Amino acid sequence: MFCFSCVCEEDEKELGRKVAPGACPCCGGKVQAVDVEGRFRLCFLPLCFRFKRKYLCTLCSKRLVLYC
Numbered sequence: 001m002f003c004f005s006c007v008c009e010e011d012e013k014e015l016g017r018k019v020a021p022g023a024c025p026c027c028g029g030k031v032q033a034v035d036v037e038g039r040f041r042l043c044f045l046p047l048c049f050r051f052k053r054k055y056l057c058t059l060c061s062k063r064l065v066l067y068c
Helices: none
Strands: 008-023 030-042 045-057
Touching: none
Parallel strands: none
Antiparallel strands: 008 030, 030 045
C-alpha cells in the first residue's frame, strides 16, 4: 500500500502598479491598483491562471474593496 500526498497551492506574482483615482476611506491616502497573476497548482502541475486587480492604500497599506 502506497501513501501519496498532493500539495495544492496558489502562487501570486505582482505584474505592475498604477495610481488609481480616489482616496482611502480610513486615512485619506492615495490608492494604487496592483495587477496580480495567480497560478493554482496541484502536485506542481499548473491548473489555472487568473489575473486580478487589487486596490491598496499607499499610507496604511489596507486592501480596499470596490463596490459597484
